[in-house]
Amino acid sequence: MKLKRFLAMTLAVLMLALAASACGDTPASSTAGSSAAQSSQAEQSAASEQTNSGEPTKIVYSFIVMGNEPADMQLVQDAINEITIPEIGVEVELQATAVGSYPEQLTLAITGAEPLDLLCTIPSGSAHFNNMTAQNQLIALNDLLDTYGQGIKTEVGDKFLEGTTIDGSIYSVTTLYGKSTITYAAMRTDILEANGLLEDAEKAASLTDLEAIFTKVYEADSSMPVLVGSSGGNVLNLPGLFMSTDSFADMPLYDDMGDGTNNLAVVRYDDATKVTSLYEAEETKAIYDKVREWYGNGWIHKDASTTQDTCQEIVKQGKGFGYFFLGEVDAKTSQKTATGYDMTLVEIATNPVQTGSLRKFTWAIPVTSQNPEAAMKFLNMTYSDERIVNLLNYGIEDTHYVDTGDGFITYAEGVDATNSGWGLTTSFLFGNQLLAKVWEGNEADIREKTKELNDSAEVSPLLGFSFDNSSVTNELASLTNVISQYRPALQSGVATEENLDAFITALKDAGLDSYVNEMQTQLDAFLADK
Amino acid sequence: MKRKSRWLRLYPMDLMVLPALIYIIINNYIPMYGLTLAFKKIDYAKGLYGGDFVGLDNFKFLFSTKDAWVITRNTLCYNLAFIVINVVVGILVGLMLSEILRRVFQRTYQTLILLPQLISIIIISYIVFAFLSNESGLINKTILPALGLSPVNFYNDPTYWPFILIFVNTWKSLGYTSVIYFSSIISIDHSYYEAARIDGAGKFKQILHITLPQLKPTVITLLIMQIGRIFYSDFGLFYQVPMNSGMLFDVTNTIDTFVYRALLQFNDISKASAAGAYQSVVGFLLVLGANALVRKFDKESALF
Secondary structure, three states: OHHHHHHHHHHHHHHHHHHHHHHHOOHHHHHHHHHHHHHHHHHHHHHHHHHOOOOOEEEEEEEEEOOOOOOOHHHHHHHHHHHHHHHHOEEEEEEEEEHHHHHHHHHHHHHOOOOOOEEEEOOOHHHOHHHHHHOOOEOOOHHHHHHHOHHHHHHHHHHHHHHHEEOOEEOOEEOEOOOOEEEEEEEEHHHHHHOOOHHHHHOOOEHHHHHHHHHHHHHHOOOOOOEOOOOOOOOOOOOOEOOOOOEHHHOOEEEOOOOOOOOOEEEEHHHOOOEEEHHHOHHHHHHHHHHHHHHHOOOEOOOOOOOOOOHHHHHHOOOOOEEEEEEOOOOHHHHHHHHOOOEEEEEEEEEOEOHHHHOOOEEEOEOOOOOHHHHHHHHHHHHHOHHHHHHHHHOOEOOOEEEOOOOEEEEOOOOOOOOOOOOOOOOOOOOEHHHOOEEEOEOOOHHHHHHHHHHHOOEOOOOOOOOOHHHHHHHHHHHHHHHHHHHHHHHOOOOOHHHHHHHHHHHHHOOHHHHHHHHHHHHHHHHHHO | OHHHHHHHHHHHHHHHHHHHHHHHHHHHHHHHHHHHHHHEOOOHHHOOOOOOEOOOHHHHHHHOOOHHHHHHHHHHHHHHHHHHHHHHHHHHHHHHHHHOOOHHHHHHHHHHHHHHHHOOHHHHHHHHHHHHOOOOOHHHHHHHHHOOOOOOOHHHOHHHHHHHHHHHHHHHHHHHHHHHHHHHHHOOOHHHHHHHHHOOOOHHHHHHHHHHHHHHHHHHHHHHHHHHOOOOOOHHHHHOOOOOOHHHHHHHOOHHHHHHHHHHOOOOHHHHHHHHHHHHHHHHHHHHHHHHHHHHHOHHHOOO
16 A cells, blocks of 8 residues: 555656656757856856956966866966966966867857856867857957967967958967878888888878778788778768879869868869869769778778767777878877877878868957956967966976976876876867977977978968858758768768769758859959958 | 635645746746747857847758658657557556566566666667677677678668667666556556456456556556657657768658757757747647647546
């Protein structure tokens, strides 16, 4: 009898839960609720700011981390404040967020007007520069740069600032590291050596040369996929380059027009006034045909179209021999860190600096910032003050790292990658990488070399063009769905030839032509102004 | 005078309801203001609600392609299938549980079938992947070769997915639905069954003439509530479990996954609100409709 009553109660509770879940959670309602609560909090903090006008101005510096929040955040924050409070009157609060949740956290912080003064835009979802500017989430920095940002202006230079400029307003500052990107083929050195192919790999200059290597590697061990792709299945279709001809030297390059990962409409450098639709190009068909052939050979990872891992992670798991990727100058160290193996890299092509690559990782001030001047003062230091750059990159000297005495730094005694309180792997992120000390194992003159390459880098003739997609957002929403439906299978070779035709038909139905035409109209206007 | 005394008599009751009422107003009614976002262009410089009014512009992307038909069909058909199968299997398992006499076993089974409900859908998607993967899946690497069959590329072949999704959903939600029916079944008055036994009714007749009619109100309540959610889909089930594989979109794309993929690129809160508004308004109308239908045929069982 008691049990019966208990179960009746359970039923009632379950029903209530069901009812609550049925009407409680529309996405709009949750944001609205939290924003009401947060904005009052922001008002409070703004009020307290004014009363303490003699005190240093407090700003929040928000950055991404690849894993958990570093353990010694407070130590590094204190060390930074020891410099910034006396010198520029700014007290910095560091805020680390895991890269996966960063876009959502940014949106929440800005809609809720939480204290946030400096943020990094990253090439992912709503945290992308293009999205943040399209929704007016960032303030124009021109005046602030003139007053407080002279260090940024000299270090970054007008050339690179143009990439983050829209209609004359500079909305963010690109992080300074090697800005040229290179398309590479990467292969495991140990397997190459075991098969006596190392020399062949080092002098490979065409897809045929690579195919010869792949054939031999596959013959030697057919249980492991020769080629793997990152999530989305892109085995051979990397942005910026048509890998459609045999010889690397002849491969046509294009500007991806800064539209992130869709690459719907691009401009080829050999015809730099005309917007073309990437997926209709003959070159794209040639790439997809090649990948299908390779898939048929058994070379490609069979789960490539659905994998959620990056190609480096798959190689790390011992499930792949090589991959194609778009990387920075001298990417050997980064690939070794990511895969755990020595990788032999074959350079396929160097892409000119484009709007899209300058907009990948940038620093900006959100519209909700209460202290844009203080934020700019600190941002300027992250681009011009070695002490701040090294603190953010490596932590505190003698605690987290030590000077080796010959121009390099390495882990302090008893510290390694697993237990460091400031073991960040995001060194490309903080302001001006060219001021950072050089970690042991890199080339000693890497900073000078990178600077030289940046200064001499070829620049896309379309740098500074910014596509305003606000009149085609409905088309873009549908097009994005079509791309996620067809592209992964095509890029990983699983799809049949008919799939490409179906893909193009679906894109046309979703409004591809009006998207391309809109971009052409804007490009014509841009070129006419120039 | 009479009125006042009535109020005085009942005010403790009103006071008791008050906290719940306040909670519902704060949690469920005030946020409805957020629906206005669906009709505005989001502009953070003007504040969350300060954007310009754009009418029904934000709704357009939902209906502009032939995907509109596919996602509506998939959402509705899967939900109908889930509702029917969950009722049938839920009652069946609830009955079986109620027939187990040893409390220990009853409890054990109940816990075991409830467990999948508590597993994160991401983990479930990898359990499914462990069966279906090309490179290392149990079915492709062990079972099919043992039977002398060639491997199947599950994540590129839509044929199997309606079954796989329904199977996974049933497996996941079985514990939850069966517990509701189980608790209703054991609260049925035992004297009915005693009377039936005296009249010579067997087990099957007892179920048919006593258990099922007694379960009717529970079934109808659950049904109406599920009909209200018929325009929503379990995002994890349709996005994570098929590993977001494009080749399966014909049978896995639902309103929620479509909206997610469409807005992933530019994260437009207004468009997301428009989709949410569309789903909840249609759901609300369907609940009213379903309840009206029930009222017409069986006034006692109607929800309101």
